[in-house]
Structure formats: structure tokens, C-alpha cells
Amino acid sequence: MRIDATNMHFADLNAAVRNDSEEEIVIENCIGQRYIAAGSSERHISVIGTPGNALGAYLNGTSVRVEGNVQEATGDTMNCGSIVVNGSAGDATGYAMRGGVILVRGDVGYRCGIHMKAYRENKPAIVIGGRAGSFLGEYQAGGTIVVLGDRRGGKPIIGNFCGTGMHGGEIYLRCEEIPPLLPAQVRAERVSELPEDVRSLIGAWCGAFGEGAAAYLNASYIRLVPNSANPYKQMYTDN
Amino acid sequence: MNIYIRPEYEVVRDENRCIACRVCERQCANEVHRFDPETGRMIAESDKCVNCHRCVCLCPTHALKIVKSDDTYKTNANWDNQTINEVYKQANSGGVLLSSMGNPKPYPVFWDKMLINASQVTNPPIDPLREPMETQLWLGRRSAAIERDEKGRLKNTLAPQLKLNVPILFSAMSYGSISYNAHESLARAAEELGTYYNTGEGGLHKDFYKYGKNTIVQVASGRFGVFEGYLESAAAIEIKMGQGAKPGIGGHLPGAKISADVSETRMIPQGVDAISPAPHHDIYSIEDLRQLVYSLKEATAYKKPVIVKIAAVHNIAAIASGIARSGADVIAIDGYRGGTGAAPTRIRDNVGIPIELALAEVDQRLRDEGIRDDVSILVGGSIRSSADVVKAIALGADACYIGTAALLALGCHLCRTCHAGRCNWGIATQRPDLVKRLNPDIGYKRLVNLVTAWNHEIQEMMGGMGINSIEALRGNRLMLRGLGLNEAELRILGIKYAGESM
Numbered sequence: 001m002r003i004d005a006t007n008m009h010f011a012d013l014n015a016a017v018r019n020d021s022e023e024e025i026v027i028e029n030c031i032g033q034r035y036i037a038a039g040s041s042e043r044h045i046s047v048i049g050t051p052g053n054a055l056g057a058y059l060n061g062t063s064v065r066v067e068g069n070v071q072e073a074t075g076d077t078m079n080c081g082s083i084v085v086n087g088s089a090g091d092a093t094g095y096a097m098r099g100g101v102i103l104v105r106g107d108v109g110y111r112c113g114i115h116m117k118a119y120r121e122n123k124p125a126i127v128i129g130g131r132a133g134s135f136l137g138e139y140q141a142g143g144t145i146v147v148l149g150d151r152r153g154g155k156p157i158i159g160n161f162c163g164t165g166m167h168g169g170e171i172y173l174r175c176e177e178i179p180p181l182l183p184a185q186v187r188a189e190r191v192s193e194l195p196e197d198v199r200s201l202i203g204a205w206c207g208a209f210g211e212g213a214a215a216y217l218n219a220s221y222i223r224l225v226p227n228s229a230n231p232y233k234q235m236y237t238d239n
Numbered sequence: 240m241n242i243y244i245r246p247e248y249e250v251v252r253d254e255n256r257c258i259a260c261r262v263c264e265r266q267c268a269n270e271v272h273r274f275d276p277e278t279g280r281m282i283a284e285s286d287k288c289v290n291c292h293r294c295v296c297l298c299p300t301h302a303l304k305i306v307k308s309d310d311t312y313k314t315n316a317n318w319d320n321q322t323i324n325e326v327y328k329q330a331n332s333g334g335v336l337l338s339s340m341g342n343p344k345p346y347p348v349f350w351d352k353m354l355i356n357a358s359q360v361t362n363p364p365i366d367p368l369r370e371p372m373e374t375q376l377w378l379g380r381r382s383a384a385i386e387r388d389e390k391g392r393l394k395n396t397l398a399p400q401l402k403l404n405v406p407i408l409f410s411a412m413s414y415g416s417i418s419y420n421a422h423e424s425l426a427r428a429a430e431e432l433g434t435y436y437n438t439g440e441g442g443l444h445k446d447f448y449k450y451g452k453n454t455i456v457q458v459a460s461g462r463f464g465v466f467e468g469y470l471e472s473a474a475a476i477e478i479k480m481g482q483g484a485k486p487g488i489g490g491h492l493p494g495a496k497i498s499a500d501v502s503e504t505r506m507i508p509q510g511v512d513a514i515s516p517a518p519h520h521d522i523y524s525i526e527d528l529r530q531l532v533y534s535l536k537e538a539t540a541y542k543k544p545v546i547v548k549i550a551a552v553h554n555i556a557a558i559a560s561g562i563a564r565s566g567a568d569v570i571a572i573d574g575y576r577g578g579t580g581a582a583p584t585r586i587r588d589n590v591g592i593p594i595e596l597a598l599a600e601v602d603q604r605l606r607d608e609g610i611r612d613d614v615s616i617l618v619g620g621s622i623r624s625s626a627d628v629v630k631a632i633a634l635g636a637d638a639c640y641i642g643t644a645a646l647l648a649l650g651c652h653l654c655r656t657c658h659a660g661r662c663n664w665g666i667a668t669q670r671p672d673l674v675k676r677l678n679p680d681i682g683y684k685r686l687v688n689l690v691t692a693w694n695h696e697i698q699e700m701m702g703g704m705g706i707n708s709i710e711a712l713r714g715n716r717l718m719l720r721g722l723g724l725n726e727a728e729l730r731i732l733g734i735k736y737a738g739e740s741m
Contacts, residue, residue, distance in 0.1 A: 054530055
């Protein structure tokens with residue numbers, strides 16, 4: 001089904017999506033409607049335009065592709081499924097996501113992948129084509145974040161405070177040098193060979209946006225991991 | 240150098256009664272008691288005792304008691320023993336002091352400074368044994384637009400409501416902070432009583448989805464266990480912004496407490512710390528809160544009320560006004576005496592304000608702004624008796640959350656050592672040998688007993704006032720009078736002094 005979202009309120013648009021029986025849905029002329037595909041499962045939703053905040057919140061298996069930029073809190077607490085953004089994404093992208101994958105062609109804002117966590121077979125992943133803002137992977141507890149740092153025009157690949165409070169998961173940065181000023185909870189190392197799951201994530205990103213994989217796979221990467229899975233263990237005394 | 244700190248409580252054994260049956264030894268997870276084969280007698284190490292009274296209760300000959308130690312430093316009204324010991328502990332370890340359960344400090348309890356009215360002569364009291372006395376109520380947004388369909392019939396525009404048979408719910412306690420058997424007891428009691436229990440931030444165990452219609456699920460900053468099925472299974476969804484025992488800080492379940500089962504329920508790896516950050520990192524304003532409220536409503540097709548829980552803090556009235564405008568259906572306010580499975584001592588004992596004052600302020604502000612009917616108000620932290628419930632409702636609450644009282648019903652003796660994870664009563668622990676001590680068949684009955692008894696008492700007090708419906712008591716502050724309160728306290732509570740007439 002095709003839905004023309006021009007001048008539609010988000011509640012009406014989302015009710016139309018929810019109540020539609022078709023698996024394939026195309027939303028055209030999207031102009032900032034929030035919560036599209038919230039909690040959705042087993043759908044394929046294409047969005048043309050700019051969806052509003054909390055696109056794909058609690059997403060539960062649906063695949064979403066956006067031709068345009070997305071705003072804040074995309075994929076909040078997403079459980080499984082995929083969100084592909086042919087544009088850039090705002091702040092708190094992938095907040096607390098537990099599974100599924102978010103592919104962003106351009107940049108992401110602050111706090112991307114904050115409190116992302118993995119659980120058994122659920123291993124969430126975010127691949128960012130451009131640069132990431134400050135607080136990337138803050139409190140990260142699991143999953144994989146890859147920053148490809150494309151078209152960054154001499155600017156740093158990540159902002160400040162990357163991985164503050166990180167206690168699980170991993171971050172891959174496509175760059176030559178270990179970024180300065182990483183917090184104490186983070187250990188940085190050069191990657192000699194990209195693991196297979198990361199290669200396939202990068203492959204998926206290239207496939208989604210029609211980019212050649214060679215330049216991204218045959219590059220140098222820095223890997224960030226937490227120093228300890230129990231960062232606060234020694235902080236307390238019984239009273 | 241560690242300075243020796245003498246224990247605050249001592250185990251005293253009546254040697255004439257003790258039969259060296261070693262029950263105390265088997266029952267104590269803190270390993271206080273041991274049998275000395277040389278003398279054939281039991282020995283107790285008071286240093287390890289947390290004063291949970293498990294051994295006292297189970298000793299078949301009642302040979303044990305726990306007494307406050309009369310050992311003391313030189314008496315000092317400023318530097319009491321506890322204060323000095325805390326300095327020693329921190330100098331010994333360099334650690335943040337960690338405590339459990341509610342603030343035990345001797346701050347005033349305003350519930351105990353308010354008295355309830357009764358009818359005499361001019362309007363008769365009602366006998367709840369022979370006349371109907373309604374304690375059923377609904378939580379949710381009551382204001383609704385009047386709309387008619389093309390045939391002129393009234394459309395149902397009322398927001399989803401939670402029906403309660405009693406004005407009491409069990410407050411949020413996560414699986415992880417309390418045990419499987421404690422959760423099962425709460426869930427079954429809520430079902431039988433026609434009320435709700437709250438998962439806290441620990442996810443919902445797969446065995447308990449069947450109690451969904453009596454379950455409130457929580458969404459907090461860590462989002463543990465939150466997914467579509469979890470939201471869908473519940474009767475209502477609570478967004479946890481804060482907790483009375485530790486306003487302004489997050490939660491932290493140590494990796495050691497993340498058992499296989501807790502890991503599955505929280506949907507996080509085993510053995511890794513579960514950290515709930517202090518803020519929701521996507522909420523910096525009422526507009527942002529509104530976004531989370533509506534994302535939950537959208538994900539559940541507007542079928543479930545959304546509760547926003549906050550700690551009682553200084554500007555509570557303005558905050559509550561914002562929440563009422565965020566689209567939330569219910570505001571839950573948690574006072575500074577609320578319990579916790581672990582909180583830094585200094586936060587627990589020094590941050591936040593009493594629930595009585597917070598409730599009165601919020602109710603008044605929402606009335607002044609004409610938005611009281613846009614939300615229901617739930618209060619907790621701490622409600623200790625049916626009289627506290629009646630006073631809370633008269634001050635403006637719709638219903639009350641009870642946590643500590645419910646745990647007491649399950650056997651908790653308020654030793655305030657939950658954070659150690661060795662609860663001898665099988666409540667605040669994940670150790671299988673300890674958890675099985677709490678039998679949910681008995682636990683749920685005790686909870687049902689407690690709430691049923693309170694409900695009878697509430698009906699008696701309502702009858703005495705000549706009020707036959709709990710909803711007619713809500714915000715009826717003329718039913719309260721203050722005693723031992725100053726002008727500011729009376730003004731904030733919005734009540735008259737005892738003896739003052741209307």
C-alpha cells in the first residue's frame with residue numbers, strides 16, 4: 001500500500017500503517033511524523049521524505065528503509081529488524097537497542113548507540129558511513145558499532161567522550177590513529193584483521209547504498225572495547 | 240590499617256535453652272552461628288550478624304535474641320556511633336557507603352501528625368458490615384472530549400483505565416533485586432486482590448506473562464527486558480524517571496547478581512553489570528518525556544495507560560504539572576522514605592522530600608491549573624498502614640503503592656542488607672537455597688491477608704466519616720486535622736489544626 005503522508009497527523013499515519021494488512025508499505029511525502037513503525041513486526045516499510053523522532057522504536061522485526069534523513073531516537077529499544085537510512089541520522093540513534101541492524105549512509109548526531117546491549121543470539125549493530133557525534137557508544141553493554149568516516153573533510157571521525165561508561169560490546173573506527181582523549185573505561189587497539197561479522201556488516205552497508213566494498217574492507221581500523229565488564233565493582237563499601 | 244568496628248547488634252544465646260540442634264547455623268547465610276565440637280555448644284560471631292532475625296524466628300527453643308550493643312564511643316550528641324563508624328568504614332575502604340531499604344533517619348513522619356475525622360450526631364457514620372462501602376476505583380485520564388456520532392450517540396472518548404478493587408498496588412521491585420518466589424507471590428496476590436504488581440526495571444519472567452492483566456511493566460533508562468511482547472502483555476506501562484530512595488541517580492545491579500534466569504528476563508548477558516543510567520538519555524525536557532510516552536502508546540495502539548514515576552523532590556509541583564501535560568495517564572510519586580535494593584547511604588538519607596508534603600503540593604497545583612482530572616496520582620514511599628492510605632487519599636492521592644509493607648508480609652525483617660544478596664528470608668537474593676525458603680503458596684496468601692485487612696480498616700474509617708465511596712474521599716482535606724505541625728506545614732498540607740472548625 002502507498003500512503004501519502006502530506007499533512008497527516010502522526011497518530012493517523014501510524015494507525016493507517018498498523019491497520020493495513022499488506023506486508024509492503026510505502027509512505028510518501030513524509031514530513032516529520034513521529035513513531036513510524038513503533039513496535040512493528042514482519043513488515044517492509046519504505047519512507048520517502050523525513051520521518052520524525054523515534055522512527056522504529058521497539059522495532060520487532062520489520063525492515064524500514066528511509067530515502068532521506070531521520071531525526072532523533074531512531075530505533076529506540078529496537079529488538080530486531082533493520083533500519084536503513086539513505087541520509088544522516090539525529091541524536092540517540094539506536095538507544096538501548098538489543099538486536100537488529102541500523103545502517104546510516106551519512107553522519108549520526110550525539111549519543112549514537114547509547115546503552116546498546118547484546119543478548120544471546122541478539123547482537124545489535126550500527127554502521128555509520130560518515131562521522132559520529134560526541135558520546136558515541138556511551139554505557140555500551142553489547143553489540144557492534146562501526147564508523148566508516150567517509151567524506152569527513154579532515155574532521156575527526158568521532159566527537160568527544162566516546163564510550164564513556166562502556167562495559168560491553170565493541171566499536172570499530174575506520175582510521176589510522178587511535179583518537180585522543182578516550183575515557184579510562186575504554187581500551188583501544190589496532191585491528192590486524194577485521195572479524196568476519198564486522199566484514200559482513202560493512203558488506204551490508206555497501207550493498208544497501210551501492211558502494212564498492214574494497215575501500216572499506218581493505219582499510220585500517222581501530223577497535224574500542226571496555227576495560228572491564230564490572231566497572232563499578234570496587235566503588236562501594238557495605239553500610 | 241583497618242580500624243576494627245564493633246558490631247551494632249549482638250547475638251545473645253540462652254545456654255539453658257539451646258539444645259545445639261544447629262538450625263541457626265543452617266539458616267544463617269551470613270555464617271554467624273557455628274557448632275564447636277570441643278564444647279558441644281553453639282558459638283555466634285556477632286560481627287557477621289545483620290540482625291535479620293531469621294535464627295530468632297526459627298530457633299525451636301527460643302534460645303536466641305539480638306540486642307543492641309551497649310558498647311559505645313564516648314557519648315557525643317554531634318558525633319554519634321554510627322557517624323563515627325561510617326567515617327572509619329570509608330577511611331578503611333575508600334568506598335561509597337551502600338545501604339538498602341528506606342531512609343531510617345529520625346525525620347518527622349507527617350502521617351503521624353494528621354488525624355482523621357469521624358461523624359457525630361449531624362451526619363451519621365455508616366456501618367460497612369451492613370451497607371455497601373466502595374473501595375473500587377479507576378486510574379487514568381478522566382477528562383474526555385464529548386463527541387457524538389452522526390446519529391447523535393455519545394462516542395467513547397475515554398482514555399484507557401486501570402480498574403482496582405482496592406486502593407493499594409504493589410510498587411516496582413525488579414526480578415534481580417528480589418527473588419522469583421517473591422515475584423510470584425506478588426503476582427498471584429495482585430490477581431486475587433484485583434490490583435496490580437509492578438515488574439520494576441528487571442523485565443518480566445516468562446513464567447509470569449500469565450499474570451499480565453495484573454501487571455504493570457516498567458520502562459527505565461536501561462530498558463532492560465523491554466520489547467514488544469513485554470509491553471503488550473501488561474495492563475499498564477510505567478516510565479521510571481526516579482525513585483524516592485535515590486532521586487537523581489541510576490541503578491546498578493552487580494554482575495554477581497545476574498544469574499542465568501535474571502539474564503534471560505532482563506535480556507542481558509550473564510555476569511555483566513546491569514547499569515541504569517541516572518537520566519534517560521533521550522529525555523531532557525517535558526517535550527522529550529512526551530515523546531517517550533507517545534512512543535509507548537503508539538507501540539501498544541493506545542490501549543494501555545502510561546504511568547510516569549518520579550521521586551518527590553523540591554520542585555515537585557511544577558514537574559508534576561509538566562508530566563500531566565506530557566500525555567501521561569497517571570503520575571506516581573515516590574517519597575524519600577521509599578525502599579530500595581541498594582542505594583548510596585548519603586543519597587538515601589539526604590535527598591528528596593516527604594511524600595505527604597509532595598502529594599499535597601502536587602494535588603493543589605494540578606487543581607489550581609485545572610488539570611487534576613487529566614491524570615491520576617499514585618503515591619508511595621512510605622505507606623505503612625491503612626491509616627496512611629486513608630490520609631494519602633484525603634490529601635489527594637487516587638491510590639497508594641506499597642513496597643516495604645509487602646516485603647514485611649513476606650517475612651522481611653528490615654535488616655537493610657539487601658545489597659549483600661544473602662537474604663535469609665528468600666526475598667532479596669538469587670541464591671537458590673535461600674530463594675526456596677520463601678514459599679509462594681504461603682507468601683501470596685500473606686499478601687492477600689495484609690491488603691484485605693487494610694481494606695477492611697479503610698472501609699471502617701470511611702464509614703466513620705460517613706463516606707461510602709473511596710472516590711468521594713479523594714482530596715477531601717477537611718477530613719484531616721494536623722497535630723504538632725507549624726504554620727508552613729499546615730499551609731503546604733492544606734489542612735487545619737486539630738480543634739479548628741470549618
